[in-house]
Amino acid sequence: MNAPAAKTPVRDADLTALVLRHDRRLPRYTSYPTAPQFTADIGRQHYRSWLRSLPRGAALSLYIHIPFCHELCLYCGCHTTAVRRYSPVAAYVETLKKEIEIVARLLGEGRPVSHIHWGGGTPTILAPLHLRDISRTIARYFHIKTDAEIAIEIDPRSLTPAHVEALAAIGVNRASLGVQDLDQKVQQAIGRIQTFEQTAEAADRLRRAGIGGMNIDLMYGLPYQTVDSVARSTATALDLGPDRIAVFGYAHVPWMKRHQALLPEASLPGTVERFHQMQAASETIKAAGYDAIGLDHFAKPTDPLALALAERRLHRNFQGYTTDEAPAIVAFGASSIGRLPQGYIQNASRTVDYNAAISAGKPAIVRGVALSPDDRFRASVIEQLMCFLTVDLQSVAPEHGADVDELQAELAAIDCLADEGIVTRRGSQITVPEHARPFLRSVCAVFDRYLSREGARYSRAV
Ligand SMILES: C[S@@+](CC[C@H](N)C(=O)[O-])C[C@H]1O[C@@H](n2cnc3c(N)ncnc32)[C@H](O)[C@@H]1O
Numbered sequence: 330m331n332a333p334a335a336k337t338p339v340r341d342a343d344l345t346a347l348v349l350r351h352d353r354r355l356p357r358y359t360s361y362p363t364a365p366q367f368t369a370d371i372g373r374q375h376y377r378s379w380l381r382s383l384p385r386g387a388a389l390s391l392y393i394h395i396p397f398c399h400e401l402c403l404y405c406g407c408h409t410t411a412v413r414r415y416s417p418v419a420a421y422v423e424t425l426k427k428e429i430e431i432v433a434r435l436l437g438e439g440r441p442v443s444h445i446h447w448g449g450g451t452p453t454i455l456a457p458l459h460l461r462d463i464s465r466t467i468a469r470y471f472h473i474k475t476d477a478e479i480a481i482e483i484d485p486r487s488l489t490p491a492h493v494e495a496l497a498a499i500g501v502n503r504a505s506l507g508v509q510d511l512d513q514k515v516q517q518a519i520g521r522i523q524t525f526e527q528t529a530e531a532a533d534r535l536r537r538a539g540i541g542g543m544n545i546d547l548m549y550g551l552p553y554q555t556v557d558s559v560a561r562s563t564a565t566a567l568d569l570g571p572d573r574i575a576v577f578g579y580a581h582v583p584w585m586k587r588h589q590a591l592l593p594e595a596s597l598p599g600t601v602e603r604f605h606q607m608q609a610a611s612e613t614i615k616a617a618g619y620d621a622i623g624l625d626h627f628a629k630p631t632d633p634l635a636l637a638l639a640e641r642r643l644h645r646n647f648q649g650y651t652t653d654e655a656p657a658i659v660a661f662g663a664s665s666i667g668r669l670p671q672g673y674i675q676n677a678s679r680t681v682d683y684n685a686a687i688s689a690g691k692p693a694i695v696r697g698v699a700l701s702p703d704d705r706f707r708a709s710v711i712e713q714l715m716c717f718l719t720v721d722l723q724s725v726a727p728e729h730g731a732d733v734d735e736l737q738a739e740l741a742a743i744d745c746l747a748d749e750g751i752v753t754r755r756g757s758q759i760t761v762p763e764h765a766r767p768f769l770r771s772v773c774a775v776f777d778r779y780l781s782r783e784g785a786r787y788s789r790a791v
């Protein structure tokens with residue numbers, strides 16, 4: 330039986346109640362199963378055999394993790410450490426090159442690569458010569474396709490002309506600039522002073538070097554942010570004309586990221602305020618002509634991400650929303666997570682453990698998860714919801730051997746959300762209406778089989 334037609338929450342009081350009811354800690358579903366489900370049962374033996382069984386011609390996606398920054402921003406939730414000296418970074422480069430060689434030999438050299446993502450931390454902490462050196466190592470062992478997307482995360486505060494020159498030389502064609510917020514009081518509280526001029530100069534230099542794709546990262550829910558200040562920062566950031574914008578809700582997890590405890594807790598916006606900040610950023614960006622993509626991204630309608638959404642080719646992975654359709658992500662660096670058709674694997678997070686494995690000539694995998702047919706079915710449902718805000722369970726089920734009739738508990742939960750106006754359901758077709766986009770994680774959580782029985786603490790759902 331179909332659920333009753335969804336009610337649209339129009340009154341502010343209804344909306345406030347809804348936001349508060351969904352104030353749970355939930356995963357961001359950049360994978361399913363999510364990282365807390367990874368265990369030591371999956372290790373380097375699995376990785377070796379999974380790598381060897383990858384189909385020869387399949388184009389790969391590579392992820393390179395650089396876990397260093399000049400200074401820690403107090404809100405940071407990424408896997409990174411602050412370094413004052415360059416020597417640990419230089420030593421890491423040598424290990425990374427060795428890892429690329431070890432993994433490439435397991436895969437067989439010359440595999441085609443359609444996508445490279447340099448993430449962190451701050452990959453541009455690398456000296457220009459090291460950016461070139463790592464890139465040469467990749468090119469020695471892989472065949473980088475001429476139309477490959479090569480993306481890098483950049484901290485504009487430390488981007489020099491020599492870096493930009495090196496990025497252009499190694500074929501980078503998409504840059505993500507960390508901005509977060511432009512208000513001085515907020516910047517002081519988060520320990521990240523970054524003028525608009527610094528960001529504009531970095532954007533300008535990158536464009537002049539021919540690096541055309543530009544993303545900007547913004548955040549809401551940071552200390553002292555208000556609806557007005559977020560709207561103002563967003564409008565100013567739009568002046569830089571990025572193709573894509575990500576607006577991340579600050580994930581406050583001080584029990585995992587100790588430095589976050591240094592933020593003045595009383596200055597953190599509450600749940601309802603966060604919701605309105607996110608709405609303010611979203612309205613400002615959409616009014617400037619961008620399309621909303623999934624939970625927290627926006628893109629110009631002509632951008633490949635918006636086109637992928639329109640053509641239902643959009644995907645979600647650990648780097649967020651992507652046009653990348655490669656069947657495997659081969660990840661390098663401490664803490665990096667890779668995805669192969671059989672499952673997910675993660676490298677040792679501590680640099681010493683990572684170094685020890687690689688120096689011994691072995692992959693540094695310490696945990697992972699092998700996907701069951703049920704995991705694959707639920708992963709596909711969750712990915713479609715996160716990308717397209719709609720999924721037809723009946724059309725996804727057969728390829729995974731799943732039976733929609735066995736999802737009575739999930740359908741009952743969906744019908745409860747439908748009563749709240751968060752979804753509509755017509756038989757097996759579940760759709761999240763536009764006004765309920767911020768509640769996307771709550772809808773996906775219905776299909777997360779592991780959520781209730783594990784104790785991991787995620788960030789706020791809204
Ligand atoms: C690896 S960083 C970006 C590159 C560079 N290190 C920088 O900060 O400019 C990736 C992005 O994650 C986001 N981020 C970091 N910590 C976060 C947190 N605790 N909650 C939500 N988003 C966060 C920020 O928007 C940041 O730009």
Ligand code: SF4
Nearest residue numbers: 398401402405407450
């Ligand atoms: S936000 Fe970026 S620059 Fe700041 S600590 Fe995190 S990774 Fe480093």
